[in-house]
Amino acid sequence: MKENKFVAIDVETTGLSPFANELIEVSAIKYEGNRKIDTFSTLIKPKTKIPYHITKITGITNDMVQNAPEVEDVMPKLLEFVGGADIVAHNADFDYKFIQNYSNYGFSKNKVIDTVPIGRKLYPELPNHKLGTIARRIGITEDGFHRAEFDCECCAKIYMEYLKVV
DSSP: OOOOEEEEEEEEESSSOTTTSOEEEEEEEEEETTEEEEEEEEEOOOSSOOOHHHHHHHOOOHHHHTTSOOHHHHHHHHHHHHTTOEEEETTHHHHHHHHHHHTTSTTTTSOEEEHHHHHHHHOTTSSOOOHHHHHHHTTOOSOOTTSHHHHHHHHHHHHHHHHHHO
């Protein structure tokens, strides 16, 4: 595998709209090839309460984010962490729209790589190409889905599988 440098990113949010909803967690893991070299991960205190259905999906409660930093304090650090690296995410458009909106479009120069089409190409036989489905296909059996750092690691592993065959 070539020594590809990239940052896997995942966000957890209060809903589906990058304009009407808020970030409640962001994680980014920096890789050189298949080697993890650095991690950035934080909960984020939203200005509104986390809806119950989101807590059921993510496990993130209002108590957990009560003393977390606000998004205005997190985004400059995330921008610095990612720098000019390629961004890899599963269903990348979703994560990218949120980080773009909350960083005042600070990631506009980063190349974005989506592991959904990669998963479709690598594993066309799967019934769907959700992160958990592909992750289980490549041997990830633990259950931590819908928490940002775990999802970043799964996404990165899918991308690394792809890099082995391109």
